[in-house]
Amino acid sequence: MKKGILLVNLGSPESPTPQDVKTYLGEFLMDERVIDLPYIARAALVKGIILKTRPKASAAAYKKIWWEEGSPLIVISERLQAKVQKEIEYPVALAMRYGSMTIEKGLKQLVDQGVDEVFLIPLYPQFAMATTETILVLAEEIRQAHFPNIKIDHLPAFYNRPDYIEVLSNSIKHHLESKTYDHVLFSYHGVPERHIRKSDVTKSHCKLDGSCCKTPSKAHEFCYRHQCLEVTRLVGEKLNLKPDTFSTSFQSRLGFDPWLQPYTDRTIERMGLEGTKNIAIVTPAFVSDCLETLEEIAMEGQELFHEVGGKEFTTVPCLNEENAWSELLAKWINNWADTTATT
Template identity: 60%
Template structure:
């Protein structure tokens, strides 16, 4: 019997330092998130970051927390329920970090008699700190606890035509009535070394402004290229003016080169260049979360306006939009019927 496992990032159980601390510990101690030797990761995370970050992060979570709970969890649950109504297969939801574990989701499917699972990392792009860690963790759980279950993984869908269509039309809906000067596609940042580590050729990814445009097998696992490609495809679909669209990368740790340009720097630059009306798209995420609702929708707006900008909107993620649900249901049903995966 076949079933579907949807996996998103995760969330602390409450917006309190007590619950945020163990969540951050699990997240930041992941070797695919902070990819240093474990002894150094221990010093960075447990000796430095966790001494101050839980309180600050809890305050940020409190700003965006819903009555029903964490926005990321609530949205993901709504999405999973809607997909479940459009397929005959059992659909389970797990999180890479936090109490809604992948193990629990696999156990739920196992108890329903599922022995073949389609794993769906809810990330459009391939990165070792998001897509890859979900796949690795799921396979580890399967091998250790559910050896009779077969896992098939949905590929990163950043350039799939059906995904680009629903993303583009969602953006167009968000832009309706807003006379923008500029649209900034803000993707989640990752360290530059992650790009080089995921380069199977070991020489293509130079992050020099040219490599992302030159055809290479490296693009299959290059987060930077995939982000730029998503923007390019949306821009073409919506016929957006070349000079009114740009990319940036949000979130980073200090003293380490991460993908550029940095989103917060772009807010200031665009405002000082005279852009008064800015729309921001967070296309690295399919579900709104702390990084979109607090970092971009709230803090980003403040940064842009303090630098001289005036009107600012954050366009919501796809969340549980019916058109997005229908696309995902189509993908899982095609896999159930004939083993086909989207390209």
């Protein structure tokens, strides 16, 4: 069988215009694994409220971070794809869960090159319904409908792999070595609390009571909250951070249902009000800088911190197309290829 690689990230609007942002948000928010309400309720919320009010504001936010080459997320992902391709002998395609760079197009690009065994890599360190799961479910639907003769394998969540933690920790250390900071805040994209319970394979472990994420369980394989906390803990250990100098928070909540806490914006505000003068923000739920890191954290977060008395606000870039990251992906790909060649 001829092997091929499909890297998959979130996606982006075609341009930072209200119409293109509306089209993108419509596809994104109507995904039943993103807003997990019954279709009628989801459509009423998304089409009846959100898409009538949010596209203009979101377009303005995208415009602030848009590069000459295009969407930062897309440009960075393409650069990463090119670097990984140089490291391995297998064809590498790039797709997005939402937008015009579809998973179907990515698979077709590989099939057209004779590939019949695909290693799909969701570019998310942690598992979540709204990220990894929706990619894998859609990829399988597309395979059955359009490419029934290919086989798809995938990279599981890699949040706790020692080599990933080493690459992430080294990157953070490099970007902070000349900076002044009193506290490192690990900010992860938030999800509704109900997503955690829905992903609990035991149907009883995830109580979100402060202890379940620390108690060993099969539920942790698919528990986004546990996996985020583990990244923070493992990087903290790797960098020898003192317990009171780093913490975890969650950003980008939507709607009025309870989401994972503590919230990043409120944490930044509280720390500034309590006298923290220098803070560094790391965003390990993302491997590529995007709207949530470049605008929500680096711009809005910094403005908020300064408003409440903070001074130095440092944002650590994502891994993006760093050599160590592309080389690690290439190593995982080659390991997969070697393993599948013998089975």
